[in-house]
Amino acid sequence: xxxxxxxxxxxxxxxxxxxxxxxxxxxxxxxxxxxxxxxxxxxxxxxxxxxxxxxxxxxxxxxxxxxxxxxxxxxxxxxxxxxxxxxxxxxxxxxxxxxxxxxxxxxxxxxxxxxxxxxxxxxxxxxxxxxxxxxxxxxxxxxxxxxxxxxxxxxxxxxxxxxxxxxxxxxxxxxxxxxxxxxxxxxxxxxxxxxxxxxxxxxxxxxxxxxxxxxxxxxxxxxxxxxxxxxxxxxxxxxxxxxxxxxxxxxxxxxxxxxxxxxxxxxxxxxxxxxxxxxxxxxxxxxxxxxxxxxxxxxxxxxxxxxxxxxxxxxxxxxxxxxxxxxxxxxxxxxxxxxxxxxxxxxxxxxxxxxxxxxxxxxxxxxxxxxxxxxxxxxxxxxxxxxxxxxxxxxxxxxxxxxxxxxxxxxxxxxxxxxxxxxxxxxxxxxxxxxxxxxxxxxxxxxxxxxxxxxxxxxxxxxxxxxxxxxxxxxxxxxxxxxxxxxxxxxxxxxxxxxxxxxxxxxxxxxxxxxxxxxxxxxxxxxxxxxxxxxxxxxxxxxxxxxxxxxxxxxxxxxxxxxxxxxxxxxxxxxxxxxxxxxxxxxxxxxxxxxxxxxxxxxxxxxxxxxxxxxxxxxxxxxxxxxxxxxxxxxxxxxxxxxxxxxxxxxxxxxxxxxxxxxxxxxxxxxxxxxxxxxxxxxxxxxxxxxxxxxxxxxxxxxxxxxxxxxxxxxxxxxxxxxxxxxxxxxxxxxxxxxxxxxxxxxxxxxxxxxxxxxxxxx
Numbered sequence: 001x002x003x004x005x006x007x008x009x010x011x012x013x014x015x016x017x018x019x020x021x022x023x024x025x026x027x028x029x030x031x032x033x034x035x036x037x038x039x040x041x042x043x044x045x046x047x048x049x050x051x052x053x054x055x056x057x058x059x060x061x062x063x064x065x066x067x068x069x070x071x072x073x074x075x076x077x078x079x080x081x082x083x084x085x086x087x088x089x090x091x092x093x094x095x096x097x098x099x100x101x102x103x104x105x106x107x108x109x110x111x112x113x114x115x116x117x118x119x120x121x122x123x124x125x126x127x128x129x130x131x132x133x134x135x136x137x138x139x140x141x142x143x144x145x146x147x148x149x150x151x152x153x154x155x156x157x158x159x160x161x162x163x164x165x166x167x168x169x170x171x172x173x174x175x176x177x178x179x180x181x182x183x184x185x186x187x188x189x190x191x192x193x194x195x196x197x198x199x200x201x202x203x204x205x206x207x208x209x210x211x212x213x214x215x216x217x218x219x220x221x222x223x224x225x226x227x228x229x230x231x232x233x234x235x236x237x238x239x240x241x242x243x244x245x246x247x248x249x250x251x252x253x254x255x256x257x258x259x260x261x262x263x264x265x266x267x268x269x270x271x272x273x274x275x276x277x278x279x280x281x282x283x284x285x286x287x288x289x290x291x292x293x294x295x296x297x298x299x300x301x302x303x304x305x306x307x308x309x310x311x312x313x314x315x316x317x318x319x320x321x322x323x324x325x326x327x328x329x330x331x332x333x334x335x336x337x338x339x340x341x342x343x344x345x346x347x348x349x350x351x352x353x354x355x356x357x358x359x360x361x362x363x364x365x366x367x368x369x370x371x372x373x374x375x376x377x378x379x380x381x382x383x384x385x386x387x388x389x390x391x392x393x394x395x396x397x398x399x400x401x402x403x404x405x406x407x408x409x410x411x412x413x414x415x416x417x418x419x420x421x422x423x424x425x426x427x428x429x430x431x432x433x434x435x436x437x438x439x440x441x442x443x444x445x446x447x448x449x450x451x452x453x454x455x456x457x458x459x460x461x462x463x464x465x466x467x468x469x470x471x472x473x474x475x476x477x478x479x480x481x482x483x484x485x486x487x488x489x490x491x492x493x494x495x496x497x498x499x500x501x502x503x504x505x506x507x508x509x510x511x512x513x514x515x516x517x518x519x520x521x522x523x524x525x526x527x528x529x530x531x532x533x534x535x536x537x538x539x540x541x542x543x544x545x546x547x548x549x550x551x552x553x554x555x556x557x558x559x560x561x562x563x564x565x566x567x568x569x570x571x572x573x574x575x576x577x578x579x580x581x582x583x584x585x586x587x588x589x590x591x592x593x594x595x596x597x598x599x600x601x602x603x604x605x606x607x608x609x610x611x612x613x614x615x616x617x618x619x620x621x622x623x624x625x626x627x628x629x630x631x632x633x634x635x636x637x638x639x640x641x642x643x644x645x646x647x648x649x650x651x652x653x654x655x656x657x658x659x660x661x662x663x664x665x666x667x668x669x670x671x672x673x674x675x676x677x678x679x680x681x682x683x684x685x686x687x688x689x690x691x692x693x694x695x696x697x698x699x700x701x702x703x704x705x706x707x708x709x710x711x712x713x714x715x716x717x718x719x720x721x722x723x724x725x726x727x728x729x730x731x732x733x734x735x736x737x738x739x740x741x742x743x744x745x746x747x748x749x750x751x752x753x754x755x756x757x758x759x760x761x762x763x
Contacts, residue, residue, distance in 0.1 A: 004651035005726035011645060011652065012659060016596055019634075022641045031057050032633050039629060040622040045078050045106050048623070061635035062100040078106045083505045093673050095664070102506045103628040110501060111485070111492040113422050117543040118483050118495070123412055125479070126441035130288055130408065138292030140166055141279055151269045154187045154262035170255075170281040171248040176448065188262050189253040196260075198253050202246050209243040251281075284319075294400040297323055298393055308383045311342050311376035327396035328362040328369070331403060341367045343376050365395065411437055425458050425490035438483065442476045458486045462496070463617050482546075496608065496615050498545040503606050503625060508535045510564035517666045518710045534560055548581040548613030565603045566663065580604050584611050585626050598634045602627040651729040654680050655722045662712040662721075668703035672696060681707065683732060684725040 011018045022028055035057045042048050049055050049071055059068045067074065077097045080089035089101040114122070144166045157163050158180055167183075168175045185197035193199065216236040223229045255278045257265055270278070280300065283293040301323045314320050315335045325331050330338060340352035341363040348354065357364035369388045372378045384392065411433070418434040421427070428434055429451045436446045439454070457477045460469035469481045487493040494500075499507070515531040516524055538560045545551045552558060552574065562569045583592035585605050592601040605627025610616040620626055638660060646653030658680045664670070671677045682691050685706045691699065711717040 002649075003726065004649055004655065004730050005723055007645070007649050007652045008655040008722065008726055011641070011656065018641055019637050022637050022644070025640075028637065028640055032636065035633070036629060039624055042623050045075055048078070048104075048106075049075070057636060058103075058632060059100070060639060061632045062103065063096050063635075063639060064100060074100075077101050078104055081107050082502070082509070093669075095670070102502065102509075103624060103632060105500055105502045105623050105625075107502075111494055113424075113428065113486065113492045114419050114484055115495045115497075115543060117497075117540065118485075119416065119419060121544065122415070122438060122441050122483050125483075126408075126412070126437060129441055129443050132443075133286075133288045134290030134292075137283060137286050137288070137290045141282060141292060144282075145275060145279070148270050148275060149268065151264055153264060154184050154256075154258045157187070157269070158183060166282060167252070167278075169285050170278050171252050172245075172285055173248065183252075184262060186249050186253050187256050188258045188260050190260075191250050191253050196253075198249060202249060206243065206246045206250070209239050209246065212239045213243065255281075289401045289404050294397055297400075298396055301396075302389065302393070305383050305389070306381050309378060309380050311339055311370075311372045311378070314342075315339070323396060324366065324392075326400050327392050328366040329395075329399055329402075330360070330362045330366065333360075333362075337363070338366065339376070342370050342372045343374050345374065369395075423492060425455055425484075425486045428458070428484070428486075429455060438480060442480045442483075444476050444480070454480070455490070457481050458484050459488050459490055461488065495543075496617055497543045498551060498607055498609070498615065499542055500608070500620070500625065503627075504539055504542060507561060507564045507606070508539070510566075511535060511538075511560050513666065514563045514566065546615055548607070548609045551607070551609075552577050552581065561603060561606075565599045567597070567599055567603065581607075581609060581613060582611060585630065598630065602631045602634075605630050651726060651733060654683075654729070655726055658725070659718060659722060662718045665709055665712050667709070668700035669696075671703055671707075672699050680725055683728050684721060686728065 023032070031053065034053050038051065038054055042051070042054065048058075056065070056068060059065055059074065064074070076088045077092075078101055080087040080101050082090060082098065082102055084090065089097050092098070140162065143162055147160065147163055151157055157167065165175055168178065182201070185201065189196040189198035191198060194203070213236055216232055216239065220229050220232045220236065223232060255274050256269055257267060257271065257274065258269060259265055280296055283290075283296040286293055297319065300319055304317065304320060308314065314324060315338075321335070324338070325333060337352070337356060341356055344351035344353035344367050346353060346364075346367055353363050353367035357367075369392050370378075370384060371382055371388075414433040415437040418431045422431060422434060428438075435451075435454075439446045439449060456468045457472070458481060460467040460481055462469070462478075462481060464470075469477050472478075485493050485495045512528070512531045512535070516527045519527050534556065538557055541554065541557060542551075545554075545557070558572070558577070559569050562572055579591045580595075580600055581604055583590035583601075583604060585592060585601060587593065592604050595601065605620075606625055607627075608615055608617070608620050608625075610619055624632070642653045642656045642660075645656060654676060657676050661674070661677060665677070671681050678692060681687070681703060682689070687702070691702075694702075712721075
């Protein structure tokens with residue numbers, strides 16, 4: 001008779017060949033093919049249990065074949081939330097149930113319009129876009145000024161999109177609706193020439209508007225009916241707005257020196273004064289305040305303050321008034337209070353500056369920064385001295401964007417609040433706070449984009465290159481679509497992330513065990529704290545990863561996954577990992593599937609990356625990821641191999657079982673709670689059959705005294721234990737009546753007393 005060890009050695013010496021032989025068996029290959037072909041169709045636990053072949057294949061793969069009949073029990077396991085320590089599967093002592101539950105996603109598919117990671121990314125996009133817009137004002141001005149020195153004609157200006165946009169923005173004109181010929185006529189006009197294009201086209205209209213406004217002003221003054229006065233003022237405002245548009249064209253004509261034929265005169269397209277004027281207009285028409293805008297306003301203030309001789313001149317010039325209100329933090333203050341402070345006697349405790357300064361120090365800062373007399377007069381050049389001017393400028397640059405920053409902070413909070421309520425794409429479109437913020441974040445102007453277009457973008461299938469969003473060929477729309485999780489029907493779907501929430505939970509659990517096993521005391525606490533820190537980072541960052549390359553470039557993420565799968569980071573070179581993630585897991589000949597250690601393929605399959613390294617909903621669209629399908633198939637083949645060996649020699653089956661489970665043993669109770677492992681231990685260390693009925697704590701103490709659990713991580717030491725077991729097994733079981741088969745096919749507790757089970761369950 002062949003010895004138990006020799007039989008075991010024949011199988012384990014080239015385990016992969018043994019498993020390949022099993023995989024090729026007709027009954028095994030047929031069941032595997034059926035499972036792989038149909039598990040993707042399963043959507044619910046009911047679907048899973050109704051298909052007997054899928055159900056039986058899976059429960060056997062995880063060593064639960066003997067519990068297949070208990071479908072109500074298995075259902076509770078599968079529906080457990082493994083992120084909850086008190087869930088049903090987590091409270092069971094037997095780890096097989098947790099492993100089984102972790103291999104599926106029945107209770108972890110969460111549909112949400114936008115995840116916290118996506119919200120954070122949107123906030124980052126908003127900040128970056130706003131900053132880019134602010135910096136862009138300066139860039140565009142520098143470009144415009146540089147090109148003005150090279151310009152040869154008005155046509156050249158209008159043909160350059162950047163120059164044309166600068167021109168239209170400066171004069172408050174619609175960039176999407178203009179006439180090129182009309183603009184050229186304006187640019188080549190002399191406003192002082194009655195025969196020029198602009199006077200011929202707009203002169204009469206300008207006069208009529210001015211007349212109508214004067215007439216309405218007179219009617220307002222003459223009316224004693226409040227409602228009539230309001231109606232008249234409203235009409236007057238309409239005419240004033242129209243007049244402003246006409247005047248903008250006149251200002252445009254006066255901002256350039258083109259000849260009537262559109263050519264540039266010897267002195268250039270613009271004088272220095274004209275260039276400065278258009279620059280100022282451009283900055284004043286920006287939606288965002290920038291350093292360039294602030295510098296422009298500061299320059300303007302400094303150029304004017306020297307000629308001020310009356311305090312009231314500060315109020316009649318809106319730019320000067322806005323400047324001082326901003327510089328001294330008085331943006332919500334009326335001119336009357338500002339004037340009172342500017343004309344105060346600071347030596348008088350009851351002066352306006354001193355009294356107002358008690359509630360707002362800005363009034364005192366203001367009064368100290370100027371030298372107006374009590375009647376508001378000041379000699380030209382004496383409104384401020386050099387020190388006062390420098391202080392005013394410093395205040396302005398410190399505070400010019402305070403209100404903007406406050407508005408941004410408020411917009412962020414409103415966005416977060418809105419997204420917490422939004423459930424459908426229609427609700428998003430109807431939420432001003434969410435809709436406008438999101439479009440601005442990706443660089444789209446809400447006023448220039450149709451909501452229907454945005455709806456189609458958000459309902460596009462990102463895995464289909466023919467979907468609507470890709471037809472637009474605009475990265476801004478694609479960025480917007482990726483920031484949300486709306487399906488084709490407008491309802492939220494599960495977010496497309498590098499890993500599902502179930503996989504992230506599994507990785508976290510495995511990593512923690514790997515980093516803390518066998519540690520005690522301070523070392524254990526330190527390791528737990530470090531593991532928690534790494535998992536916090538992992539959980540946050542992995543949901544933001546969009547490509548395999550991005551994942552592989554982050555060593556912290558890679559190390560967590562490798563250690564969770566029991567793989568040594570030192571053996572995983574960048575090139576090796578790159579080849580793994582470029583593998584087609586459906587191809588048995590792919591790089592990942594050719595590795596002897598199947599954990600490599602299982603790890604790759606835990607990600608939602610396609611062979612090109614991009615996120616895809618198609619690779620893991622069912623209740624089980626590719627990695628878990630591979631793991632299930634590998635488990636099924638391994639258990640089948642052990643079963644077959646058990647038919648010839650139950651000792652071989654026990655040895656193979658221990659060889660498989662050894663690396664996962666971290667506590668004596670892992671052995672005591674598994675009848676097969678307990679029998680292996682009893683035989684290996686020649687414990688009496690009554691050992692199993694001893695007090696559980698005494699059993700645990702004996703296991704610790706006999707077996708160094710940490711040594712089970714060493715394959716050579718495991719092999720020595722197996723060698724010892726097989727030798728003693730042959731001695732003890734030549735005529736034994738006890739069958740290892742009954743131990744391995746039992747529920748894991750058949751030979752354990754009720755008291756022992758109860759004790760283990762509480763641990």
